[in-house]
Structures are given as structure tokens and as C-alpha cells.
Amino acid sequence: MDVIAQLLTAAVAEGTPLLLAALGCLLSERAGIINLGAEGMMLVGAVSASLVAAEGGSVPAAMICGILAGALLGLLHAFTCVTLRANQIVSGLAITLFGTGLSAYLGKPIAGTPLAGSIPVVNLSFLAPVPAIGPVFAHLDVLVWASIALAVLLQIYVDKTSWGLNLRALGDSPATADVMGIDVGRSRYAHVIVGSMLVGLAGAYLIFSVAPSWIEGMTAGRGWIAVALVIFARWNPVRALAGAYLFGGLDALGFRIQLMGTQTPSYFLKMMPYVLTVVVLMVLGLRSRRGAPHMPLSLGSAYVREERF
């Protein structure tokens, strides 16, 4: 396998958890609720999956537990943001802090224990002879394909279906959605919870793909990068797919440069994803003078039926 193929493979491996988490955040943001708890949800998803795996549970069982953990935190977030109409930013921060602490607490006994099991691989051996991209796509795991399909399906859902139209109304103008007969609260709950499930799954995926065992704080800011990716993707699922692989690829590139034994200390290479996130947002900001384009107009504000604006 040549260098390019190795890089692409690493980009997909590193990009898939980012993609899953970003799609989750995107779903809830399209409904008008910012999910800044992504980092905490990913951590709790990861620790639940590793607890199940450590107890001898199967990989699918571990994944489902990760999803359920995400759903629980999502329910909490929806409750504070939709029902209690608390500040979404603070609620998300609180969930991240709580999730970080909870995951460290629950994961203490199994920290560092290598976990068995891997995600089944889809073998497309006929692709292998294709130059450059062939080897990359020949042996990807199920979730990589599922996440790609999910991005496309979400795009169709948001842009081409009547449910998607409702969702866009929910994010842009909940009052209009209410008049259209949509139960604003219930729909927001649904989208936040389903989105959080994806974030939890992203955390669980980390355990079986990127890291072989649970380590405290193992997401290392991936949840936050996912939040940034949504802005980068301008709330568009397929662009999130491209963005996730781009970020994954640059991360992998940093790692490769490190392997080649350059003089640059590894700390600076490890900074790359974080610096890159800021730089990308900067370039996007330069292009649009007035705020983020395509942002759901009511993002971040609670909906109160009787409130006059």
C-alpha cells in the first residue's frame, strides 16, 4: 500500500467518529438546539461501550449501550433546553463537564485494559486492484459505510422530504412550525435525542477503531471538533462528510510526519486539528461578513408559544 492510500485509510478511520458526532450535532442544531454536550456524550458513549466490552459483551451490544448512553444525556439536554428553556450553551457545557467526570468515574476500574472485539469489515476485494483509492475502500468496516449512507440519507431527509421541511421550519422559525401544526417541543426532543444517540455511537466507535482501550478523556476534544465541523459544513450533512474526512486526513498527516522522524516535536503536530479548526472557521468567517450563512435562524433560542417577538 502506498503512502497516499495509507493516508486516506487513516483519514477515513479518524474521520468516521467525527462524522457520526457531527451528524448528531447537525440534527439537533437543525431543530434549533445547540448541542455543546457532544464531548461529554462521546465520552460517556465510549465508557459505556468499553464497560460492556470489558464484561464480555459483544460488539453490537457495546455499540447499543453507547447509543443508549448518548440518548440519556440527550434526553437531559432536551429537558433543560426545551422543557425548562434553560440557556442551551450552559446546559451543553454542564453536560460536557458532567459527562467527563462521570465517564472517568465509571471507567476507573477498566482504564487501560485492552478490549477484545472489532467491528465487522465489509470485504469488497474486487475494488483492491483499483489504483490509489482501491485499497482504501476494499476493507472498510460496517460503520464507515453506514455513516456515509447516513450522511446521504440525512441530506435527503433535510432537503427533499416533508419531514425535512418541518425540521427546517423548526430551526428557522418555531412559531411558524407551531402554526403548521408541528408539536415543536416533541419534535425538538426527538431530534436532540436521535442526534445524541449518534454522538454516543461516535464515542463507542472510538473504542473499537481508534483506541484499543478506555482512557480517561480519550476523545481529546473530538466532540468539540464535531461542533465546529457543523459550522464548517454550513449545516449540510454531505458537506459534513467531506469536512470530517478532511479533518481526519490532516490529523493522520500530522501523525505520519511524526513517524517520519522530523525535527518538529510531536506536540506541535498534535496541535494541528485544533489550530486547523480555528483557521477553517476564520476563512469561512472572512468569506461571509455577516455571521454564519445557512445557520438555522432560531438556533439557540427556546420557543415559547405565547411570547411576542
Add this chain to the structure above:
Amino acid sequence: MNKGVFGMRQARTSPSSPSGGEPGGAARRRPGFRMVMDAAQTSGPWWLPILSVTAAMIFCAFLIALNGLNPLVVYADMVQGAFGSGYGLGETVVKAIPLLLCGIGVALAYRIAFWNIGAEGQFLAGAMGATAVTMYLPHLPGPVDIPAMFVAGALAGAVWGLLPGVLRVYFQVNELISSLMLNYVAALLLDYFVFGPWKDPMGYNFPGTPMFQPWQQLMTFGGSRVHLGLGFALAAVALYGFVLNYTRWGYELRVLGASPAVARYAGISIGRKILTVMLLSGALAGVAGMSEVSGVAHRLMYGVSPGYGYTAIIVAWIAKLHPVGLILASVLFGGVIVGGYSVQTIGLPASMSLMLQGAILLFLIGGETLSRVRIVRNGPNGEENAAVHPAPEKRGGEAWM
């Protein structure tokens, strides 16, 4: 409309009026009372933080019990460790110093609804700035050392704080993302220094700089580890209270925080306010970092902060950005951190305190809304009471990019 403003069906489940119920009311299953949100009241009562701390402790007790430990014993250990002895109390104050300084910094930013969550990075930048003085200017005359470190720390923190401000004002980059990403960058930069060029050559590979000289260390009080940083913090909190309440600049900040639109029409330059506030916010966190390395650790080392910058966010929020509240909250959370260390001896991770902190914040914001709910009696014919809901400022879009 009977659904109540919550969208939950509280109004239907609430008991019907026990006294003076109108005769037709029960027959038509109209509830006597319904719940409305008092939009004019923006903050909860003073006892709410106490209630949320209690609720969070009860909530976390279940999680502790899940691990087969007696929560009462764990909490007793935490309180005993943090407040039970002179030494513990001193440690609590030592932890409260950086929390208070960072807390004032973020409170200043939250005043104008600028979501600075980068106090952690600004703290680390300040610590690195102060240490740079000891590393690169070892021959400064003794009395100049501390002031030079103070200035370097404040400057480094200010630069680190200014970055998200500049990014927001000139590049429309959301400050939540940028300030947080800069935290990771600062932490990695610190790792680079303490594992690389600044590592103590005689330190047996310990990831830290050489110990500071005695004249590079902040003075301590009595036999305790409480250091002069306490003076910095208290001076800063007094200044914060004064500036905010008694100066034109502070008034403008409050206007901007209450309503960006009003501020704009009043001719307040929002961009400039953001930049100056972030300069100060970063400088305060930088001073916290400086006083931590100079007053407590006496060296820059790996893991110098147990997440002060993140805890400071909760400190600011639970204090409702109020100066006295900031002092009380920083002592409380200093105690939570110290208590977190003391339960490590019974096999719980220190991050348990992080879990408790997150839970406290969740209960606080939840309670803040619930405390604004008023129970209003329904009129006999179901017409609305005169409970008027003035339209609150629509924020979200404004704050979020």
C-alpha cells in the same frame, strides 16, 4: 393555551382549586391554577445555588452508591478533607485563589454575553509567561523578579484571551469553539516546554522546570500555603464590583449584556468592548496562572492545573456574576476540588469532583427556570389573567456566531 407555556401538561395535572372553586369549574375539568413563566424575573432567588448543590449531591450519591460505596461516608470524607482541618481549609483557599481570578475573568466576559470558555488556556499561558521570565532572565535583580513575572503572566494570558476576541470581532469565528481549541493548544505548548527545552536537567526526567529561586516565589501567610495571590484575587474582585457598578464603562458592559441592540443604538462599540473585556479576562486568568506557579508549585510542571479554567465557568455562573457570590463560590469549589483529592484514598477518581460540578451546574440552570414559574389562578371563564409576558430579548442567534 391550557397546555401552559411549558409545553408540558402541568396545567392539566395540577390539582384543581381547593378553595373558592367555581362550581362549573370541576365539572368542565378546568384546572383552577396554571403555571406561567414570569419573564420579567431574570434571576432565581438567593437560596437557589444552595438548593442546586444539595440536589446535585443527592443525584451523585446514587452514582456513588452504584459503585458500592456509602455516599454519606464519601461526602463526609470530602467535607472533612476540604474544611475539617486548618490544613484542609488552607488548601481550599489555595485552590480558591485561581478559581476566583479565573472566575472574575469569565464573569466579565459573560457580562457581555461573550462565551469565553478559554480560561484554562489563558491560565496556562499566564503560567508559561511567568515561567519564561525565570528561564530567560535569570539574572534579574531580586525585587524586580515578582513584578516582572506578574506582568509577563498577565500579558501572556491577555494575548491568549485576546485571540478569541479578535477572531470573533474581525473573522466572525464563534468564541466557544476558538477559545476552547486554544485551551488544547496551550496545554500542548506547556507539554512541549516542560518535556522539552525547559525540563529541569537535574529533575530525574520529571516533566517540570527547575524549582524557582526563593525571590521568584510569592510570599505565603503564616505557616500555610496560602500565598499573596489571595491579595491579587481579592483586589481584583473588589475592582470588578466597583467598575461594574460605579463606572460608565461598567454600565456600558451591563447595557451590552442586557441587550446588544440597545447598546448598538446607544453608540456603544461592541467590537471594542469585546476586545477590552477579553484582554482583561485573559489577563486575570494569566495572573491566576502566574500566582499558581510562583505561589504554589514553585515551578512550571505537567498538569499544573486540575481544570481551574473549566471550574471557573461554574463558579461564575453559580455566583450569578456577582462579586460576593464569586468569592463564596470559589471557596466552595476550591473545597470540592480538595475534597475530590481526599476521596482518592478510598479509591474514587479525583474526577468525581468534575461529575459533581457538572451536576451542580445542571441543577442550577434547571432550577433557575423553575423558580421563575408562577402559579396563576385561572379566571372563571378561562380568559387569560393579566399576567403579561414582556418579550425577552431574543439572544441565541446573536450569541451563537
